[in-house]
Amino acid sequence: MSAQRKTGIDVVAEIGWGTHCCLFHETKGDLLDTVVSYCKAGLEGHEFCLWVVAAPVTEEDATRALRHVVPDIDRHIADGSMEIVAARDWYLQDGTFDLNRVIRGWHEKLALATARGYAGVRVTGDTAWLDKNDWKDFSDYEDSLNEAVANQRLAVLCTYPIEACGAGEVLDVVRTHQFAIAKRRGNWNVIETAGHKQAKREIEERKRAEEALRRSEAYLAEAQRLSHTGSWAFNAAGTVYWSEENFRIWGFDPQQGLPRREESIQRLHPEDRDRVLAEAMAAVRDKRDYVVEFRIVLPDGTVRYVHGLGHPVFDANGGLVEVVGTQVDVTERKRAEQEREKLHQLEADLARINRLSTMGELTASLAHEIRQPIAAAVTDANTCLRWLERAEPDVEEGRQAAGRVVTDVTRAADIISSIGVLFKKGAAPRERIDVNQVIREMIVMLRSEANRHGISMRTELGADLPHVMAVRVQLQQVLMNLMLNGIDAMKGASGGHELTITSAAGDGHLLISVGDTGAGLRPEHADRIFDAFFTTKDQGIGMGLPISRSIVESHGGRLWVTANSPRGVTFQFSLPQAVATHADPANELSYERSHTKR
Amino acid sequence: MATQGTPKVVSIVDDDDLMRSALQGLLKAAGLPARTFASAEEFLESGQQHETACLIADIRMSGMSGLELQARLNAERLRIPTIFITAHGDERMRMQALRAGAVEFLAKPFDDEVLLDSVRAALES
Numbered sequence: 064m065s066a067q068r069k070t071g072i073d074v075v076a077e078i079g080w081g082t083h084c085c086l087f088h089e090t091k092g093d094l095l096d097t098v099v100s101y102c103k104a105g106l107e108g109h110e111f112c113l114w115v116v117a118a119p120v121t122e123e124d125a126t127r128a129l130r131h132v133v134p135d136i137d138r139h140i141a142d143g144s145m146e147i148v149a150a151r152d153w154y155l156q157d158g159t160f161d162l163n164r165v166i167r168g169w170h171e172k173l174a175l176a177t178a179r180g181y182a183g184v185r186v187t188g189d190t191a192w193l194d195k196n197d198w199k200d201f202s203d204y205e206d207s208l209n210e211a212v213a214n215q216r217l218a219v220l221c222t223y224p225i226e227a228c229g230a231g232e233v234l235d236v237v238r239t240h241q242f243a244i245a246k247r248r249g250n251w252n253v254i255e256t257a258g259h260k261q262a263k264r265e266i267e268e269r270k271r272a273e274e275a276l277r278r279s280e281a282y283l284a285e286a287q288r289l290s291h292t293g294s295w296a297f298n299a300a301g302t303v304y305w306s307e308e309n310f311r312i313w314g315f316d317p318q319q320g321l322p323r324r325e326e327s328i329q330r331l332h333p334e335d336r337d338r339v340l341a342e343a344m345a346a347v348r349d350k351r352d353y354v355v356e357f358r359i360v361l362p363d364g365t366v367r368y369v370h371g372l373g374h375p376v377f378d379a380n381g382g383l384v385e386v387v388g389t390q391v392d393v394t395e396r397k398r399a400e401q402e403r404e405k406l407h408q409l410e411a412d413l414a415r416i417n418r419l420s421t422m423g424e425l426t427a428s429l430a431h432e433i434r435q436p437i438a439a440a441v442t443d444a445n446t447c448l449r450w451l452e453r454a455e456p457d458v459e460e461g462r463q464a465a466g467r468v469v470t471d472v473t474r475a476a477d478i479i480s481s482i483g484v485l486f487k488k489g490a491a492p493r494e495r496i497d498v499n500q501v502i503r504e505m506i507v508m509l510r511s512e513a514n515r516h517g518i519s520m521r522t523e524l525g526a527d528l529p530h531v532m533a534v535r536v537q538l539q540q541v542l543m544n545l546m547l548n549g550i551d552a553m554k555g556a557s558g559g560h561e562l563t564i565t566s567a568a569g570d571g572h573l574l575i576s577v578g579d580t581g582a583g584l585r586p587e588h589a590d591r592i593f594d595a596f597f598t599t600k601d602q603g604i605g606m607g608l609p610i611s612r613s614i615v616e617s618h619g620g621r622l623w624v625t626a627n628s629p630r631g632v633t634f635q636f637s638l639p640q641a642v643a644t645h646a647d648p649a650n651e652l653s654y655e656r657s658h659t660k661r
Numbered sequence: 662m663a664t665q666g667t668p669k670v671v672s673i674v675d676d677d678d679l680m681r682s683a684l685q686g687l688l689k690a691a692g693l694p695a696r697t698f699a700s701a702e703e704f705l706e707s708g709q710q711h712e713t714a715c716l717i718a719d720i721r722m723s724g725m726s727g728l729e730l731q732a733r734l735n736a737e738r739l740r741i742p743t744i745f746i747t748a749h750g751d752e753r754m755r756m757q758a759l760r761a762g763a764v765e766f767l768a769k770p771f772d773d774e775v776l777l778d779s780v781r782a783a784l785e786s
Contacts, residue, residue, distance in 0.1 A: 434748040438769030439679035442687050445773040449690040464686050471679050 068185070068218060071104030072097060074244055074251040080183055080216045083209050085236050087225040087245040091119060094222055095128040097246055098187050101220055103132045105185035106139055111176035115188035117150035144181070150192040160197055162204040166211045173217055183216030191224050198232065205239035284308070291392035297324075298385040312369065312392045314361040332358035332366070339371070347375045347383060368397040407511040432478045440471035495530040495641050496538060498566050498573055505542045506564070509550070518553050518560040525567040530641040537614045538638075541622075544607040545577040545634045552581030552631070563633075571640055572620065578633035583626060592624065611636075669784055670712050671695040674704045674730065675719040675746070680769075684717060684746075691777050693784070701725035701733075710734060713741050715783035717776075720747040720754065728754070731761050742783035746771060 067077040078084065088094040098114060105112040116125050125147045129136045139145035153168065154160055173184045193201055205221065212219055223236055225245065237243045237254055245252040284307055287293060293309025295302070302321045310317045313330060331339055335357035346353035352374045359367045373388035447464035450457040506520055513520050531538075546562060553560040563578040584592070593612050608622075615622040615636045622636040673684045673695050681697045688695040695717075698704040702724055710716075716734075720727040727745055734741055744765040745758050755766045765779040 431748050434769055435677050436679055438746075438748065438771065439677070439683040441770035442680075442683035442773060446683065446687045446690045449687070460686075460690065464690075467679070467682055467686065471683070474679060 068108055068110070068183075069104040071100035071102075072244065074253050075242075078218055080218060081213045083205075083212050083219045083221075083241055085221045085223060085240040085243045087223050087228070087233070087236075087243065087247075089225050089247040091124075093246040093248065094120065094189070094224075095124070096249075098125075098220070098222065099128045099132050101187055102129060102145065102185070106133060106144060108185075109182045110185045111143075111172065111179070111181040111183070112139075112145050112185045113172060113187075114145075114147045115150050115153045115186075116147060117189040117191040119191070120189065122147045122149060143179075150189060153188070154192065160200055160204070162200065162207060165204060166207060169208075169211065169217060169219070170215075173215060177216065183218070185218050185220075187220040187222060189222045189224075191227065193227070198235070202235045202239060205236070209239070209241070291395075293390045293392075294388070295390065296385050296387040299383065302327075303385060309390060312367060312390055313359060314365075330359050330361065332360050334358075343373055343386070346373055347386065350375060350377060350381075366394075367392055368394045404511060407507065410508050433475050436471040436474035436478070440468050440475070443467040443471060493532045493534055496533050496535055497528070497530055498538070498575060498638070499524045499528060501535070501538050501542060502564055502566060502575070505539065505546060509543070509546055512547075513550055513562060516550060516554050516560070518550055518562055521561055521563045523563065523565040525565075528566060528568050528573055531573055531618070531638040532641045533618050533638065537618075541611045541614050541636065542575075542577070544611045545636075548607060548634070549577055549579035549581065552579050552583075555582070568640075569637065572637045573640065574635060574637050576633050576635040578627055578631060580627070580631040583630050584624065584632050589624070589626075593622075669694070669714050670709070671715045671717065671780060671784070672704060672709055672713040673697045673717045674699075674701055674722075674727070675717075676700055676722040676724075677719070680719070680746075687773055687776070688780065691780075693777075693780060701727070701730035704730070705733065710737075710739055710741065715780050716741045716743040717780070718743060718745055720745050720758070728758060728761070731758065731763065735761060742786060744776065744779050744783070746776075 067079055070076060070078050075084075086094075086097055088097065102112045102114060114125055116122055126136065126140070129145070133139065136145065140147070154165060156164070169184070169186065172186075176184045190201070208219060211217075221236075221240065223232075225233075225247065228236065243254040245254070287306055287308035288311075291308065291312070293312045294304075294306045295309050296304040301324055305313075305315075305317075305321055307317055313322070313327060315322045315326075328336065328340070339355050339357045342353050342355045352372070355371045355373070357369055357371060359369055361367065370391040370393045371388060372390075373386050375386045376384045378384050443464050447461050447468065450461035450464060502522065502524060506522065510520065542564075546564070549562045553562070559580070561580050563576075565574075565576045565578075567574050593608050612622045615638070618638055620636055620638040622634065624632055624634050627633055671688055671693055673681055673688075675681045675684065675697075676699055678699070681699070685695050685697050696707075696709060698707065698709075700722060701718070704710060718727040718730060725733075727747070731743055734743075740762060742764045743758075743762065744767065745763055746767045746769060747754070748769045758766050764783055765775070767776060
């Protein structure tokens with residue numbers, strides 16, 4: 064609509080569609096010169112041109128004048144792009160002037176021209192036919208025309224013979240047109256009124272504002288689409304506004320208009336419906352914002368998770384004006400969270416199974432190892448008795464059998480004390496390890512296990528801790544054993560449960576602790592918990608702590624336990640900083656010596 | 662399938678040195694001479710299987726297992742009364758051994774009287 068059209072008139076080079084202006088002319092020559100140029104420019108711009116002529120100018124005069132500047136004017140007239148009509152046939156069809164009929168006429172021409180593919184309609188009408196008695200009616204028409212041509216592909220040039228206008232008439236004409244030009248014996252004047260200037264500026268400003276608004280709306284809609292955020296407003300009467308994205312989230316068709324309140328309530332998940340409505344009502348009553356998480360069930364059964372936010376707006380008297388808010392479709396995020404949760408659960412299960420199967424294998428192999436020398440000891444002891452219980456005891460044979468008993472039992476003891484050596488076997492590679500990182504990994508792994516039992520996990524990790532040299536899986540195993548022990552200890556206990564894991568740098572070593580608020584340790588158990596096969600748990604096998612201690616000691620550290628006040632225990636272990644080496648060759652040798660081939 | 666003169670020797674096959682010594686010592690106290698072998702292979706290579714009236718064998722050994730040894734002897738038509746002693750025998754293993762002709766199946770640690778009764782019974786059969 065803003066496309067500028069050439070006027071063909073020197074003093075006003077271009078006008079926009081929707082322009083309604085006037086020309087005062089002194090002579091017939093002044094009129095014809097101006098209007099033929101005006102029509103020529105229109106024809107060149109592929110516009111439909113209509114010229115309403117009035118005496119003394121005839122249709123023939125007009126055609127002849129046009130031919131001077133548009134040589135093939137006859138062709139234009141023949142194909143209907145140029146129409147020349149007499150004023151009496153246009154303005155005064157039944158001998159009377161009807162404002163509405165004339166305006167309708169312009170619009171019909173416009174519709175026709177548009178249908179035939181013209182760029183728009185260019186009109187010029189002469190008013191020499193006007194009688195003083197018709198002046199008032201015609202002035203009203205001119206006034207109405209401004210509105211009628213606004214925003215249309217129409218441009219109108221009204222021509223007035225200047226000698227027919229008194230000062231009052233000139234004022235009327237200038238007032239009712241957007242601007243006026245005058246041609247007096249070849250000389251131009253342009254008259255633009257302040258009111259029209261203002262109006263023009265306002266129109267332009269409005270256009271700019273509308274354009275800016277459209278752009279900002281487009282950006283907002285795009286942002287809503289990208290962030291899955293819909294916005295809405297409702298008041299006492301019902302829903303006032305839904306953004307496009309809101310329609311999408313709820314699965315309603317924007318073409319169908321705003322959904323009724325019952326329709327949207329129907330789509331709330333039955334389990335969430337009462338809660339959401341109650342929360343919104345409570346927020347309005349308490350004059351506060353509200354946040355609510357809920358689900359939507361679409362007609363096809365799809366469930367969407369929504370994070371909603373509402374803000375009631377009140378007037379000065381505290382009356383509710385409306386409630387505005389946003390709704391974010393968090394379905395994707397929710398799904399990802401659930402997947403993650405499932406994965407964590409799986410990891411924890413796996414870790415537990417892994418731990419148990421490792422324990423199971425260890426136990427089976429240790430049981431076998433230990434059973435051998437014990438069986439031998441029993442047999443040797445029985446044999447010893449046989450020699451000594453004879454009618455004539457054979458002391459020498461008895462002594463030999465007893466000697467074998469000592470060997471058997473020593474072997475059994477060696478096996479038990481060499482459990483830790485299992486962790487040296489295979490010479491697992493040690494690497495520089497950030498203990499805090501391993502702690503965090505274990506927390507991630509065991510979080511869902513802790514959550515399941517209502518246990519919170521808290522860390523106090525020292526900053527910039529020195530690294531340790533360790534076998535990563537063994538360190539993981541120690542932490543997991545201690546943390547799972549803590550969780551196990553708190554499962555049954557009442558009250559708030561917290562597992563606290565700390566790390567700190569000491570003098571040349573790191574100190575790591577795992578504390579629980581569980582049932583604690585009975586004094587008579589305190590010095591036995593690190594013994595192999597000692598357990599206080601129904602399902603325990605009593606190997607977690609001895610193994611953990613063996614691992615820590617094989618790394619050159621210590622593992623011990625202290626009681627917490629008022630309840631629970633804290634396991635602490637130290638590990639030397641990475642700079643120190645801590646292989647223990649003596650331990651290695653004793654293992655080699657005592658380890659049997661199985 | 663006894664040939665010239667019934668052999669009265671007991672053979673012990675166990676890869677655990679303490680267990681071998683203990684079994685040998687027990688049989689000695691009961692007045693029963695016994696030879697020991699650290700593996701089934703060693704026993705088969707010694708040729709003593711033809712002189713053995715009673716075999717005491719561990720089931721799980723490195724190399725050939727006690728049950729495999731029994732199957733090998735059966736294949737050679739050497740039906741030696743066999744007593745198995747194992748640290749972790751289950752019922753399935755026990756049934757397999759007894760079906761293959763074992764006379765006793767003992768779990769460690771075992772009752773020495775039961776073992777000696779079985780050995781004596783085997784020697785007298």
